[in-house]
Amino acid sequence: MIQLSYFEPETARWQHGDITQLPKQVPADARLWIDLNNATVEEQQMVLQRFGILDNLVEDFIRERHPPKCEGQTDFTLLVLRGYADIDFSEYTASAQINLLYSRQVLISKITSHNSSLLEQLKPKIEQAKTANISEWIKQIILVTSSSYLEKLIAFEDEISDLEDAMLQRGNDDLMALIMRYRSVLRKINRNLAYQKDIFAEAFDEQQSPLLAHFDTIELRDFYEKIERSHSMTDMYYDQLSDLVDSYLSTTSHQINERMKVLTIVSTIFIPLTFIAGIYGMNFVNMPELAMTNGYYIAISAMAVGGIFGLAWFKYRGWW
Template sequence: MTTPRRRPSLQPMPQEKLFTAPGTPVFVGQRRSEQARLDLFLYDAETVAEISPATLEDCRGARSRPGLLWINVSAVHDMALLQALGEEFALHPLTLEDIANTSHRPKWEEFPDYGFLAMKMVHRQGHGRGVTVEHVSVILGDGFVLSFLEDSGDVFEAVRQRIRRGAGRIRALGADYLAFSLMDAVVDHYFLAIESIGEWVQHFEDRLLSNAMQPEIGGLYRFKRELLEVRRAVWPLREVISAINRSESPLLKKENRVFWRDLYDHAVQVMDMVENARESLASMHDTYLSSLSNRMNEVMKILTIISTIFIPLTFIAGIYGMNFKHMPELEWRDGYFLILALMGVIAVSLVVYFRRQRWL
């Protein structure tokens, strides 16, 4: 498997975007899909109609029919499709510009006839494959919801299943509840991404404490980068949900406010998990450095003990290695064996002493 390219933290402004008039939609980002795709749901409390893939004509025809309309657009690099939908639903040019700018910061913006929401969708594709962050835009209007994605993959399948089955309250509570459900699905995947990172961090910590090897530091920095990507996606989302809770837009029903407050609590909880994980990684980094230092100290201690044992032995060998003519011990018949025995006694005595001092 190939590792997906990681989105840079700061996207350079493309040449064609420079010096253009405000509201000119220009795709900014990495092209993730070759062909745009429309998926359409039209439903009410009793019935549901689904067209996948759909066409612009299907979308225009669905607008005149009763029910709540949800159109999901994959691959926002198609400017012709984006402008056609903008004309059909009377979207402001600045909204189209923000949808096409996939590096845009999450935000909530109100217009006379709709509300615009931008946020980030996070996928963690497995150990060693990193975190993928995609731009998501949601238009909340009177009787319709539009969602725009960078790629054909999304996290909304659970929402689609609830609509198909008529499970829960999603088919009865209107467009703002559908928009909440889409945001809730995105936030739930933040939990999954952080839990996945947390499991590997725990496994990494166990290996680190058992054997502090130098290559492990690369994995530590990789987890820190993944958490940073998640933090960049989640941090501004709290402000976005808080702005929605304070909004007085008629598109946001009073009976659904409690769900938005609950979503805010989830966003705060995600941030707490991210910060806790970052603190754990910082602590692991200190532990890693301490482990390396301890291992080095152990090596130095052993070498020092060996050197200490051999210092007196080297001293004795040095004395009897001198070439003086008158050294009585050199004439002893058993001098060689006596000196070896003396050296052995000294070495054993030092080892016993070190053990009693618990240096060995």
């Protein structure tokens, strides 16, 4: 189903309805928002063809999952963004997919998100229409999108600090599993942020960027800095988590080496003792020492001296 909201400049009021109420021509001072969230593919194609959208833009807009991008034609600009829709970074369900096609009078949107709160924030605030315009709506959506990452990244700073302390005091496999999940999520959102950062970075280099038709360089710089900050924070947190993994593996390896050293010392001490015991455990008839009255005590003493000498030698060399 297609939802249509039309601001009539003569009455200064919003009219809500369906596609049948779409005016054939949108006046220059009117504003039109077409919400295609619940529209079928055929309905989406019908609306986009009504406004003469190029086929390649239609294809990109209709796709359920599309990486962030910005592309324009004579009257319309396609802007695809992704917001972070999960509560935290312990799991990654799906991004909020934000597909926008807009001109100076018309906004066509398709926004999907499993987070109802974020979805509500991404909707244009038409109650402010008397002072706002399409560019203001797009600006609001961009800021909400960047905020969906930044707010959670700022809150994650305390969590990663606690995680570092926990790993230092009582690192275990459960914490390692949590760290690996965090790394996986951060790697995925880092790609989304990299795409979006490039969109606004290219706007400064390309004089014909479609974003320049709706935003000045100061606004574009603000968008870029917000996305770039989130992107830098994901890089920093990913590196911190990687350092924790390396530290845990190094500590675990060191502990294993210490245990192996103790086992090696014990084995080295008992090898000569086992050798002596093996010799006198042989069942030969002619073994002169077997007839010695103090043979048992001499053998035990030799084994004790050998063990003590071995321990003293390891201590002297600093191996124990």
